[in-house]
Amino acid sequence: xxxxxxxxxxxxxxxxxxxxxxxxxxxxxxxxxxxxxxxxxxxxxxxxxxxxxxxxxxxxxxxxxxxxxxxxxxxxxxxxxxxxxxxxxxxxxxxxxxxxxxxxxxxxxxxxxxxxxxxxxxxxxxx
Numbered sequence: 001x002x003x004x005x006x007x008x009x010x011x012x013x014x015x016x017x018x019x020x021x022x023x024x025x026x027x028x029x030x031x032x033x034x035x036x037x038x039x040x041x042x043x044x045x046x047x048x049x050x051x052x053x054x055x056x057x058x059x060x061x062x063x064x065x066x067x068x069x070x071x072x073x074x075x076x077x078x079x080x081x082x083x084x085x086x087x088x089x090x091x092x093x094x095x096x097x098x099x100x101x102x103x104x105x106x107x108x109x110x111x112x113x114x115x116x117x118x119x120x121x122x123x124x125x126x127x
Contacts, residue, residue, distance in 0.1 A: 003027060003028060003029040004028055004029070004050070004119055005029045005031070005047075005049050006023055006028045006029070006048055006049060006050045006051070006052060006115070007030075007031050007032075007033070007039065007042055007043070007046070007048040007050075007051045007052070008020055008023070008030060008031070008032040008033070008051075008052045009033050009034075009036070009038070009039040009051065009052065009053045009054055009057075009062070010034070010052070010054040010057070010081060011034050011054060011057045012104075015081075015104055016032050017032070019032070019052060019081075019108060020032045022108045022109070022112055023052075023112060023115075026112050026116065031046070031048070035057060035058070035059055035060070036057055036059050036060025036061065036062070036064065036065050037059060037060055039051075039053070039060075039065055040060070040065065040068060043068075043069065043072075048076075049077070049119050049122070050076070050077040050079065050099075050115060050118070050119045050122075051069065051076065051077070051078045051079065052079045052115070053066060053079065053080055054081045055080050055081065055082045056083075062080055062081075063092055066078055066080070066093070066096045066097075066098060067096055070096055074097065075122060075125070075126075076122075077099040077100075077122050078097075078098055078099050079098070079099055079101070079102045079114075079115055079118075080100070080101050080102065081102045081104060082101065082102070082103065082104065083103075083104040100114055100115070100118060102114070102115070
């Protein structure tokens, strides 16, 4: 069975590398980029099974990327990453149909469990 592919988009190098390593340890194939522009370029060419997307990035922010993704692929699981739990941001994320909120933490295992559950459910719905 082919590994599920996840795109990680975060301008914070340490967190991006941590998320990539943890996801790979959990059996995912992971591409990691540092900007909104790189994410949009990647998504034009590739079809990941899920996207972990930082909300606050210089240039093109995560909510703008989420809008672009939803315009082209309304069912792709997109997980918004944030260091801050902000009610206004959560409402915007819901408005644009984010799959989940992922809080930046050193222990990502419970977050990865959430990601896996959503991606598995999405894959079953495609069948």
